[in-house]
C-alpha cells in the first residue's frame with residue numbers, strides 16, 4: 001500500500017511520516033532538504049531559480065514514485081511518502097506561475113514534463129492532508145529554524161494554502177483523509193498521535209476489505 005502525506009510548508013509532514021513509519025513498520029520516503037542544490041538560492045531569488053527548482057523536485061519525486069512501484073512489486077511492505085509529485089505541479093509550480101515568478105513558457109514546459117511523467121505512475125492509495133492555518137505554519141517554520149526559510153512571506157504561505165484547499169476539494173484520484181492539525185501536537189502528545197492512528201486504522205481496514 002502507498003500512503004502519502006500532503007500539506008503546506010511547516011505543516012508537520014516529516015514528523016508525522018517518521019512517527020507513522022515507526023508505528024506501522026512502513027518504509028518512509030522523505031523530501032531531501034539538506035541535499036537540495038537549489039532551495040537556498042530559490043528563496044534568495046525566486047524568479048531566477050524557480051524553474052530549476054521545479055525540475056529538480058519533479059525528478060526527485062518521480063524517482064520516489066519508481067521506488068514505490070518497485071516496493072509494490074517486490075515487497076509486501078507498505079510505503080509512506082513525505083509530499084507528492086501532485087503538489088509540486090498543482091500547488092507549487094502553479095502558484096509560482098500565478099504570481100508571475102515562472103514564465104508562461106517555462107510553466108508550459110514544466111507541465112509537459114509533468115504530464116509525461118504522471119502517465120507512468122499511480123496516485124497513492126491513501127493521501128493524508130494536514131490542514132494548518134498560517135499561525136501554525138509560521139510557528140513550526142520558526143521552530144525548525146532553517147535560515148533560508150526566513151524569506152518565506154505570509155502571502156506565499158497563504159496562496160499555497162488556498163491552492164492546497166482547492167487541490168483537496170477536487171482530489172478524486174484515491175482515498176483522502178483530511179486532518180486539521182491546528183490544535184494537535186502529535187510529537188509531544190501521545191493522545192494526539194493515537195487519535196491520528198485511529199483515523200488511519202479505519203481507512204486501512206476499509207482498504208483491506210476492498211482488496212480481499
Ligand SMILES: Nc1ncnc2c1ncn2[C@@H]1O[C@H](COP(=O)(O)OP(=O)(O)OP(=O)(O)O)[C@@H](O)[C@H]1O
Pocket residue numbers: 007008009010011012013014015031033039053054057082087088089092093140149
Ligand atoms: N515544488 C516545490 N516548489 C518550491 N518549493 C518547494 C517545493 N517542494 C518543496 N518545497 C520547499 O522545500 C522545503 C521543504 O519542504 P517542507 O518544509 O514543506 O517540507 P518539510 O520540511 O517536510 O515540511 P513539514 O514541516 O511539513 O515536515 C520548503 O522550504 C518548501 O517550500
